[in-house]
Amino acid sequence: MNKCIAIFCVLTLLIFAGCQHTPSPLPILGIHDIQGTDTTYHHIPDFRFMNQDSQWITNQTYEDKLYIAEFFFTSCPTICPKVKQQLMRVDERFKDDDRVMILSHTIDFRRDSIPRLKNYADKLSIQAPKWSLVYGPQEEIYTIDSAYLSVALVSEDAPGGYDHSGLLVMVDKNRHVRSYCYGTEEDDVDRFILDIDKLLREEY
Helix, strand or coil: CHHHHHHHHHHHHHHHHHCCCCCCCCCCCCCCEEECCEEECCCCCCCEEEECCCCEEEHHHHCCCEEEEEEECCCCCCCHHHHHHHHHHHHHHCCCCCCEEEEEEECCCCCCCHHHHHHHHHHCCCCCCCEEEEECCHHHHHHHHHHCCCCEEECCCCHHHEEECCEEEEECCCCCEEEEEECCCHHHHHHHHHHHHHHHHHHC
């Protein structure tokens, strides 16, 4: 419930920001620690996961990069195919820009082995390290999911056994979350692509 409230607040902020007439930098999203005049901004913690090519993917992989994070599972019968279709649009748009990368975390710890992720990547022509599909311990994946202000959890009532938001999350070179979109909504992904362009233009 707390994660859902956080996402609602973040999306409300994005809608409000989009209504402003004066161009402004993309906000740094999340709950920040303010001590007097000092602010510690929400950021993505250290991580280390293995991708479809059996390579370790860490924060250092994305040093000085902008990356898009998401959570999925290969046997997802509902939103994942729609999200992947939209994410492939993003990948196509920035395929020649080495500043932009994609990080997809599986949330199916029982079935999505590294060979299965590799097979899935090959079917969709996904190439690492530009786009990594990563596997990690359940506790670590759910911890990092919270850091991205996303929602992913085991649910017997959800199709495929997992409930997840389908959000795409933009992270900057300082590990700050800067934008979101619903990966199932083409119009929202269009807006997200514009946000990526904006951040690249202003901060890279």
